[in-house]
Amino acid sequence: MNDTAKTAARVMTPVATRTNWRDLPEQVRAAVEEHAGTVHRVDTISSGLNASFTARLHTTTGVTFAKGVPSDRAAAQRREAEINPHVQPFAPHLLWQVDTQGWHILGFEHLDGRAADLSPGSADLAGLADMLSRLAKLATPSNACKRIEDRWADAAQRAEVDTKLLTGDHLLHTDLNPHNVLVTDTGTRIVDWSWPTLGAAWIDTACAAHWLIAEGHTPADAESWASRLAVWTEATPEALKVFTKTNAALWSQIAIAEPRSWKQRLRDAAADWATYRAAARR
Structure with missing residues (x-):
């Protein structure tokens, strides 16, 4: 990437404060693991703008990309979940969603x-x-x-x-x-x-x-x-x-x-x- 590319993409920074996996409520983590499998490693992802939680979850069933926001501001995520079947194969498949204890979490097919x-x-x-x-x-x-x-x-x-x-x-x-x-x-x-x-x-x-x-x-x-x-x-x-x-x-x-x-x-x-x-x- 040349220097001119720094004009926008390289200076994009998240709007939301990031929450780590271990900082999510225990009930939320348990609900995620019911769908994704037992989590044995988490790679927190710093890119992205609006999600409060973004991570690669390494579980007993494989790797999942997860992102989440507080439930009271999850309108955009709910739209994304609803449209997902209509935007294949361009978007990663939505595998599951969790809405509990004040958190709305989406789990997607992980794209390398x-x-x-x-x-x-x-x-x-x-x-x-x-x-x-x-x-x-x-x-x-x-x-x-x-x-x-x-x-x-x-x-x-x-x-x-x-x-x-x-x-x-x-x-x-x-x-x-x-x-x-x-x-x-x-x-x-x-x-x-x-x-x-x-x-x-x-x-x-x-x-x-x-x-x-x-x-x-x-x-x-x-x-x-x-x-x-x-x-x-x-x-x-x-x-x-x-x-x-x-x-x-x-x-x-x-x-x-x-x-x-x-x-x-x-x-x-x-x-x-x-x-x-x-x-x-x-």
């Missing part, structure tokens, strides 16, 4: 992989493009997902745009930061489906392109990368203007609410892309 390198010239970009091409063909789930026009309504209002060009019935991830894009021996996988959203099929490619800009690509180069995907032909110039203006307003608000350096860099990348797209002839 690393965060993707999205910097210019990275070999991981091809795998990301291939995965996004297949992701765009996911079937619309029967369970309720928020729609992009509802999720981004406040940002669109601040940007003074109409989100009708973003609407659709395709299942989207929308949080394609490099730590959610895992490169494994069997291909690129996507983790942390906390915000399953329905919208235009090309939006996940646009969300990835935004991260490419934050990792050192120019807006022109990011769009050139995106144009290799067939789904990108559906992103009309006017739709891209709506997306980039809305995205810039969204990240501006995020960076104001919590001025972490990586969020400020995502804000700057979004603003750069919106400026480029406003001046583009096509």
